[in-house]
Amino acid sequence: MLSNKLYTLALVLGAALFDIRGVGAAPASQGSWNSGLSQVYETTDRLPLPNLGNVIAHDPNIVQHDDHYYLFKGGHHVPIFKADHLSGPWVQIGTVLDANSIIDVGNRSRPWAPTTVFKDGTFYCYYTLSSPGSRDSAIGVATTTTLDGSPWKDHGAVIRTGLGEGSDVFPFTETNAIDASFITDQSSGKSYLNYGSFWHNIWQIPLSDDLLSIEAPKKPDAVQLTFMPDQHIRPEEGSWMSYHDGYYYTWFSRGKCCKFNPEKGGGFPDRGHEYNIRVGRSRDIRGPFVDKDGDSLLKGGGTIVYASNHGVVYAPGGLGVLAGNDSSPDILYYHYLNASIGFKDGDARLGWNVLNYQDGWPEVTSNSTVANANAAPILGLPSWLTILIGAHGQTSR
Numbered sequence: 001m002l003s004n005k006l007y008t009l010a011l012v013l014g015a016a017l018f019d020i021r022g023v024g025a026a027p028a029s030q031g032s033w034n035s036g037l038s039q040v041y042e043t044t045d046r047l048p049l050p051n052l053g054n055v056i057a058h059d060p061n062i063v064q065h066d067d068h069y070y071l072f073k074g075g076h077h078v079p080i081f082k083a084d085h086l087s088g089p090w091v092q093i094g095t096v097l098d099a100n101s102i103i104d105v106g107n108r109s110r111p112w113a114p115t116t117v118f119k120d121g122t123f124y125c126y127y128t129l130s131s132p133g134s135r136d137s138a139i140g141v142a143t144t145t146t147l148d149g150s151p152w153k154d155h156g157a158v159i160r161t162g163l164g165e166g167s168d169v170f171p172f173t174e175t176n177a178i179d180a181s182f183i184t185d186q187s188s189g190k191s192y193l194n195y196g197s198f199w200h201n202i203w204q205i206p207l208s209d210d211l212l213s214i215e216a217p218k219k220p221d222a223v224q225l226t227f228m229p230d231q232h233i234r235p236e237e238g239s240w241m242s243y244h245d246g247y248y249y250t251w252f253s254r255g256k257c258c259k260f261n262p263e264k265g266g267g268f269p270d271r272g273h274e275y276n277i278r279v280g281r282s283r284d285i286r287g288p289f290v291d292k293d294g295d296s297l298l299k300g301g302g303t304i305v306y307a308s309n310h311g312v313v314y315a316p317g318g319l320g321v322l323a324g325n326d327s328s329p330d331i332l333y334y335h336y337l338n339a340s341i342g343f344k345d346g347d348a349r350l351g352w353n354v355l356n357y358q359d360g361w362p363e364v365t366s367n368s369t370v371a372n373a374n375a376a377p378i379l380g381l382p383s384w385l386t387i388l389i390g391a392h393g394q395t396s397r
C-alpha cells in the first residue's frame with residue numbers, strides 16, 4: 001500500500017497526466033473512477049499503443065488459415081469469429097461446441113481461454129473449464145477439419161486438477177488445469193501442452209501423437225516453466241510458447257487480470273501489479289527459461305514486453321503470438337482495457353503489435369502495415385488509407 005503522502009502525490013500526478021493527455025473526461029456513467037487512476041497507473045509512453053482489433057475479447061486466440069484470421073474466445077460454447085484483417089471487421093461464424101462440454105466441472109456451457117492449433121489437416125481447440133477460485137479445473141479438447149461450418153467433436157478432458165480422473169497424479173495434485181497453450185518441437189516434432197496459473201504457476205507436459213491426451217498419464221514427465229517463489233499469491237497465467245530463430249519463448253501474463261471496480265473505489269492492485277505481458281527464452285523447448293537479465297523464470301524472472309501505457313491502455317494480457325515467416329513478422333496479440341471506455345471484464349478488447357527482435361529479444365513496434373492476411377492491401381487502397389480504416393473501424397460486440 002502507498003503511504004498517505006505518496007498516495008496524495010500520486011493522485012495529483014495521476015490527475016495531471018490524465019488531463020494533459022486530454023482523455024480524462026470520464027463519462028458520467030462511470031462515476032468517480034478518476035480518483036482510482038492515480039492508484040492504477042504506472043503508465044508509460046515508451047511502449048506503442050495497440051493496433052485496434054475492434055472486437056471485444058478476453059483471452060483472445062487467433063489462428064491464421066487460408067488467408068483469413070479466425071478468433072476464438074471464452075463464451076457460450078466458445079464463439080468463433082472470422083476476418084480478413086486483424087483489425088476486423090470480425091464476423092461470428094459459429095461456435096466450437098454445439099452442446100455443453102462433456103466434462104463435468106465449472107460452467108460446462110461456457111469454456112474459456114481457448115487455444116486452437118492446426119496440425120496435419122485437423123484443428124484442435126484446447127479449452128478451459130474451472131470452478132472459480134479453486135483447482136477444480138480441466139483442459140478439454142475438441143477437433144474439426146474445417147473452420148467454416150463443419151461440426152466439431154468434443155473429446156473431453158486432456159488433464160484435470162482438483163478432482164476427476166488423473167488429478168491424483170503429480171503435478172496435477174498441485175497445479176491448476178487452466179489456460180492451455182501448445183508448442184511443437186522444431187527438431188523432434190513432439191508436441192507439448194503448457195498450462196497453469198496461481199498455485200504452482202506454469203507447467204509443460206508431453207502430448208500423445210493424437211494430441212487428444214497426454215503421453216504418460218501415470219508419469220507425465222512434466223517440467224515447470226515459471227514460478228514465483230516466496231510469494232503467497234502467484235499471479236502468473238495465460239502462458240503461450242513461440243519459436244523464433246533458434247529460441248523457444250515462454251510468454252505469460254503476470255498480475256491482476258480482472259474484477260477492477262472503479263465505481264466502488266476498489267479492485268485495483270498497487271501500480272504495476274495489474275496484468276502485464278512477460279517473456280523468457282531457452283534454446284530447449286523444455287527450458288530452463290531465463291529473461292533478458294539472465295534471471296530464471298522459475299525464480300520470478302520475466303522481461304516485460306507490454307504493459308499499461310499512454311494513460312489509456314490498462315492491464316494488457318491473455319496473449320498469443322502469430323508466427324511470421326521470412327516475409328512477414330511475428331505478431332503479438334492480447335486483450336486490454338481502454339481506460340476511457342471502462343474497466344469491466346466484459347470491456348476487454350483485442351489489441352495487436354508487430355514484434356521486432358533485438359538480439360533475440362522480442363519488442364513491440366508501432367508498425368501496422370502488415371495486418372492483412374491477404375498480402376495485398378484491402379480493396380487495393382494505398383496502405384496509409386488501409387491503416388486509417390483499420391485504426392478507426394467500429395468496435396463490434
Ligand SMILES: *[C@@H]1O[C@H](CO)[C@@H](O)[C@H](O)[C@H]1NC(C)=O
Pocket residue numbers: 075076077107108109110
Ligand atoms: C453459465 O454460462 C452461461 C453462458 O454460456 C450463462 O448464461 C450462465 O449464466 C452461466 N451459469 C452460471 C451458473 O454462471
Ligand SMILES: *[C@@H]1O[C@H](CO)[C@@H](O)[C@H](O)[C@H]1NC(C)=O
Pocket residue numbers: 064324325326327328373374375
Ligand atoms: C508468410 O506469411 C504471409 C502472411 O501469413 C503469407 O501470406 C505468405 O504466403 C507467407 N510466405 C511464405 C513464404 O510462407
Ligand SMILES: *[C@@H]1O[C@H](CO)[C@@H](O)[C@H](O)[C@H]1NC(C)=O
Pocket residue numbers: 049050052312313338339340341
Ligand atoms: C480508447 O477509447 C477511445 C474512446 O472510444 C478511442 O478514441 C481510442 O482510440 C481508444 N484507444 C485504444 C487504444 O483502444
Ligand SMILES: *[C@@H]1O[C@H](CO)[C@@H](O)[C@H](O)[C@H]1NC(C)=O
Pocket residue numbers: 327328329367368369370
Ligand atoms: C513495417 O513493416 C513492414 C513490413 O514488414 C516493413 O517493410 C517496414 O519497413 C516496417 N516499418 C518500420 C517503420 O519498421
